[in-house]
Amino acid sequence: MFHPFVIPFCIGTVALFGIIGIKFTRWIKSLDRKQITIFRQHFLKGMFIPAIKEMLLEGLFHRKVTRFSRRLGFMHRSIALGWFLLIVVGFIEATVNLKGKLHAPWYAIFYRFFEHDQFTASSRVFADIMDALLIYVLIGIGLAVAKSLYAGIMGLRKTSKLKLFDAVLRYSLWLIFPLRLFSESLTACLYKNGGFLTQYLGDLFNPMFASVMELPAWTAYSIALGLFFALMPFSRYMHIFTELLLIFFRKYGVKESEQATGYTKMELSACSRCGICIENCPMDKVLGVDTIQPVYYLRDVRNRVAKRITADNCLMCNQCQSDCPVGIDISSLRKFGRNKQELDTHDNYQYLDKIHSFNAIGRVVYFGGCMSHLTPGIVESMKKIFDAVGQKYWMMDEYRSICCGRPLLQQGFINQAAELRRKNTRLIIESHSKTLVTSCPICYQSFKNEYHLPVRVMHHTEYIAMLMQLGKLKVKPSDLKVAYHDPCELGRGCGIYEEPRRVLRELVQLVPAEREGKDSMCCGYNLGNTCLSLESQMRLRDASWQNLTINHPDQVATACPMCKKAFQHASHNSVKDIAEIVAEHLIQ
Amino acid sequence: MKDKKERPGERRTWSLLPKALRPRIEVQTQEERPVVAIIGAGPAGMEAAIQIARQSCQVLLFEANADLALNLQNKYKLFPDMSDAQTLAQGMMLALEHPLITVYRQTPIKHVVQVENFHWQVFTEDNRVFKATAVLLCTGYEVFDARRKEELGYGIYNGVITSLELENMFKQEHISTLTGDSPKRVVFLQCVGSRDEKVGNRYCSKVCCVTAVKQAIELKRMHPETEVYVFYMDLRMWGKGFEEMYRVAQEQYNIRFVRGRISEAAGTFDGGVQIKAEDTLIGKPLKMRTDLLVLMLGMEASCGTKQLAKSCGIVGDYGFAGSLDPHLNDNHTHRKGLFLAGTCKRPMSLTDVIADARSAAMEIINYLSKQ
Numbered sequence: 008m009f010h011p012f013v014i015p016f017c018i019g020t021v022a023l024f025g026i027i028g029i030k031f032t033r034w035i036k037s038l039d040r041k042q043i044t045i046f047r048q049h050f051l052k053g054m055f056i057p058a059i060k061e062m063l064l065e066g067l068f069h070r071k072v073t074r075f076s077r078r079l080g081f082m083h084r085s086i087a088l089g090w091f092l093l094i095v096v097g098f099i100e101a102t103v104n105l106k107g108k109l110h111a112p113w114y115a116i117f118y119r120f121f122e123h124d125q126f127t128a129s130s131r132v133f134a135d136i137m138d139a140l141l142i143y144v145l146i147g148i149g150l151a152v153a154k155s156l157y158a159g160i161m162g163l164r165k166t167s168k169l170k171l172f173d174a175v176l177r178y179s180l181w182l183i184f185p186l187r188l189f190s191e192s193l194t195a196c197l198y199k200n201g202g203f204l205t206q207y208l209g210d211l212f213n214p215m216f217a218s219v220m221e222l223p224a225w226t227a228y229s230i231a232l233g234l235f236f237a238l239m240p241f242s243r244y245m246h247i248f249t250e251l252l253l254i255f256f257r258k259y260g261v262k263e264s265e266q267a268t269g270y271t272k273m274e275l276s277a278c279s280r281c282g283i284c285i286e287n288c289p290m291d292k293v294l295g296v297d298t299i300q301p302v303y304y305l306r307d308v309r310n311r312v313a314k315r316i317t318a319d320n321c322l323m324c325n326q327c328q329s330d331c332p333v334g335i336d337i338s339s340l341r342k343f344g345r346n347k348q349e350l351d352t353h354d355n356y357q358y359l360d361k362i363h364s365f366n367a368i369g370r371v372v373y374f375g376g377c378m379s380h381l382t383p384g385i386v387e388s389m390k391k392i393f394d395a396v397g398q399k400y401w402m403m404d405e406y407r408s409i410c411c412g413r414p415l416l417q418q419g420f421i422n423q424a425a426e427l428r429r430k431n432t433r434l435i436i437e438s439h440s441k442t443l444v445t446s447c448p449i450c451y452q453s454f455k456n457e458y459h460l461p462v463r464v465m466h467h468t469e470y471i472a473m474l475m476q477l478g479k480l481k482v483k484p485s486d487l488k489v490a491y492h493d494p495c496e497l498g499r500g501c502g503i504y505e506e507p508r509r510v511l512r513e514l515v516q517l518v519p520a521e522r523e524g525k526d527s528m529c530c531g532y533n534l535g536n537t538c539l540s541l542e543s544q545m546r547l548r549d550a551s552w553q554n555l556t557i558n559h560p561d562q563v564a565t566a567c568p569m570c571k572k573a574f575q576h577a578s579h580n581s582v583k584d585i586a587e588i589v590a591e592h593l594i595q
Numbered sequence: 596m597k598d599k600k601e602r603p604g605e606r607r608t609w610s611l612l613p614k615a616l617r618p619r620i621e622v623q624t625q626e627e628r629p630v631v632a633i634i635g636a637g638p639a640g641m642e643a644a645i646q647i648a649r650q651s652c653q654v655l656l657f658e659a660n661a662d663l664a665l666n667l668q669n670k671y672k673l674f675p676d677m678s679d680a681q682t683l684a685q686g687m688m689l690a691l692e693h694p695l696i697t698v699y700r701q702t703p704i705k706h707v708v709q710v711e712n713f714h715w716q717v718f719t720e721d722n723r724v725f726k727a728t729a730v731l732l733c734t735g736y737e738v739f740d741a742r743r744k745e746e747l748g749y750g751i752y753n754g755v756i757t758s759l760e761l762e763n764m765f766k767q768e769h770i771s772t773l774t775g776d777s778p779k780r781v782v783f784l785q786c787v788g789s790r791d792e793k794v795g796n797r798y799c800s801k802v803c804c805v806t807a808v809k810q811a812i813e814l815k816r817m818h819p820e821t822e823v824y825v826f827y828m829d830l831r832m833w834g835k836g837f838e839e840m841y842r843v844a845q846e847q848y849n850i851r852f853v854r855g856r857i858s859e860a861a862g863t864f865d866g867g868v869q870i871k872a873e874d875t876l877i878g879k880p881l882k883m884r885t886d887l888l889v890l891m892l893g894m895e896a897s898c899g900t901k902q903l904a905k906s907c908g909i910v911g912d913y914g915f916a917g918s919l920d921p922h923l924n925d926n927h928t929h930r931k932g933l934f935l936a937g938t939c940k941r942p943m944s945l946t947d948v949i950a951d952a953r954s955a956a957m958e959i960i961n962y963l964s965k966q
Contacts, residue, residue, distance in 0.1 A: 380859050381746035387862075541792055575743055576794045
């Protein structure tokens with residue numbers, strides 16, 4: 008049961024698994040200590056079954072892609088699941104035929120070529136199942152071809168642009184299944200061993216033509232398979248296997264560290280370049296910048312041709328990260344690309360020594376943040392709210408303020424950010440307070456995720472929502488129509504969508520924006536991008552404003568001083584922070 | 596008198612009816628006299644009206660407010676000669692008592708439309724229509740809303756006031772903080788809302804520099820003990836007598852000029868204002884406590900300017916109305932018979948506004964004589 012035509016397939020398969028083995032080992036070896044410790048800690052906690060479940064759901068069923076777009080999900084699923092089932096059912100078919108005897112891999116793959124006497128009932132059923140699966144895959148391939156020609160068919164605005172190498176791989180993938188159909192039909196023509204489809208097609212062929220073409224067709228099929236397999240580890244199709252590995256490690260609690268590690272390499276390879284990240288990217292949607300999206304940035308990093316501007320020219324609004332079906336930590340990957348650790352910036356931290364803590368036992372520590380200093384209305388309103396509920400507080404950055412460090416970190420100044428974090432951490436710990444409230448989502452995310460503080464960290468919307476729940480805040484509702492703008496850092500960054508809305512619903516009439524929640528549009532003033540021109544920022548802001556005011560609210564509420572500032576510059580006061588709205592509705 | 600009675604503004608009969616029931620009154624004007632509609636009765640509109648009426652043309656002068664020349668009347672003394680703003684306004688209003696000028700107060704204009712035979716039709720908010728041969732827009736400016744620069748604390752801290760509010764204090768001849776004390780220190784901040792690309796205004800408002808110098812001197816005259824600081828980007832002393840005023844301010848009145856912008860203001864426990872700034876000449880950041888922080892507000896196109904410029908299709912930069920060219924046709928627009936004067940085009944000083952209004956009047960007379 009061997010024929011020389013299977014050699015390309017065999018070489019391809021050996022190369023594929025060899026290279027994947029080498030790559031996976033290397034990546035796992037270069038995980039850093041923190042990641043390995045976490046992996047070990049989680050290892051005994053029975054994460055195995057959930058991990059396998061998610062690997063199946065994502066790898067085969069493409070659940071998250073389906074959630075994004077049903078058509079796109081169907082396309083991915085039909086190729087992945089269909090192909091997987093073709094292999095599995097083919098293997099079972101071969102095993103049943105040999106009554107459980109061991110057989111070579113090519114025997115199952117090219118089963119119809121080797122087995123001609125297929126006239127029992129069970130083999131007929133198998134042949135029909137295999138044909139049905141082949142149709143399923145071919146529909147997927149057909150949709151993929153259609154998508155590459157016109158992205159709108161799959162409900163996308165744009166599809167990702169491919170380099171030559173990727174294009175070659177894609178065409179060989181597209182060729183595999185039509186070739187299989189063709190070869191099986193030819194064999195069916197000669198030996199009558201096909202299923203409902205292959206036999207029907209086979210009967211259309213001239214037996215003379217079939218006998219001449221049979222071997223070349225099977226050879227072409229084998230070559231297409233072999234070529235695809237051999238080149239796959241160097242192409243975007245590597246995501247098929249890497250995604251599974253990534254899901255596995257992620258389920259075991261492994262996250263990106265401060266520096267690039269083996270996990271980063273996994274994430275880079277797990278990107279399938281599906282192009283979903285282009286869909287809602289404000290840089291593309293509003294400004295038409297279509298070269299910096301994760302699909303291209305990750306490709307360039309993987310090919311080691313990434314330019315600094317590709318890493319820098321991004322708002323870090325996390326829209327792509329929330330859309331990404333693979334769940335890649337894109338923001339971290341970008342931060343690695345922005346790393347400016349080697350840069351000597353001649354910083355002087357002497358001023359930090361002059362700042363002292365305050366004994367704030369029983370008080371709330373309030374951190375306005377640098378941006379709130381430019382929107383004093385928010386700070387004054389928070390003070391009013393603290394006073395209204397009789398909560399004593401210490402405003403940590405009232406006179407001498409230190410940045411939380413996140414803006415520096417986002418720009419890659421890792422050491423400088425760490426210096427500020429160290430000082431702030433000491434100030435907070437020495438205050439002996441139990442709660443830290445901040446008005447700025449940037450600081451909030453920093454305190455929550457980048458600091459390791461022994462206190463409860465709250466954004467002021469959370470704090471106000473808590474006060475309301477406890478019935479401490481006495482407010483009088485009004486019938487003002489208000490739309491809420493989800494700041495990127497608070498919503499997609501920290502997952503706080505509900506608290507601000509709960510507060511607003513108590514006070515005013517909340518009207519929806521066109522896109523909100525995790526699809527909220529960045530105000531354009533995000534500190535994540537320092538290379539945008541003011542004009543571009545304004546265009547982003549205007550697009551975001553239009554999105555917010557689609558239902559003609561009297562006022563727009565937000566929970567971030569930066570967003571407030573952005574809209575304030577354009578819209579003459581009809582934007583307020585939630586704290587200000589609460590303060591206005593307080594019963595004195 | 597008979598002539599006057601026939602004029603549309605004097606017809607009171609219809610005004611007894613509710614607005615919706617009032618018919619559109621087609622106004623009959625005397626055929627032999629061309630009619631010029633002037634929208635906006637500020638210094639530009641009033642001056643142009645006077646000049647055009649003197650050339651025996653009929654003038655319809657529309658004003659959205661009940662009072663004429665509100666912005667001018669809100670001023671105390673005028674730079675550079677420290678003459679009285681009220682006197683100037685009264686004088687101009689007196690000259691408006693001309694038989695050919697009809698003033699329509701509280702008559703906001705919705706839009707103006709060019710029609711074939713009658714040249715132009717002016718539609719008011721209450722659905723009246725006036726016919727005119729030429730239309731002159733003098734819809735003027737509005738001051739920048741200081742609340743858009745929240746970091747300066749206007750509307751949040753009582754010690755932060757605008758240049759207009761200070762001018763009003765001068766008019767009442769009483770400068771005080773909220774607590775009623777006379778201020779020990781006053782800080783002026785230039786360029787609030789102008790030369791500021793973040794709020795979308797890149798242009799210079801032209802008059803704030805010298806206004807701050809004027810107000811600082813007035814303040815020092817009233818309260819010689821008060822320390823006065825002026826924070827500026829550049830001081831643009833472009834007009835006659837301005838530079839001399841600036842010199843006097845430094846030499847005689849000891850007013851301190853600091854080059855640098857104020858980045859943020861915060862309240863202090865005793866009701867004052869704490870400012871953060873940088874002295875860019877010595878390159879050092881500074882903090883300062885002051886009793887009053889005066890924001891020198893820039894000029895923006897008024898609502899009326901924006902609305903009418905848009906409906907006539909003559910929108911220029913930053914919402915102001917755009918003239919044909921800045922040299923020979925500065926009063927013309929690309930619409931025939933539609934003219935511009937004053938600060939609806941760009942920020943101008945009062946002196947320039949009056950000169951511009953006269954030039955517009957002459958251009959209109961020329962235009963009418965060709966009809």
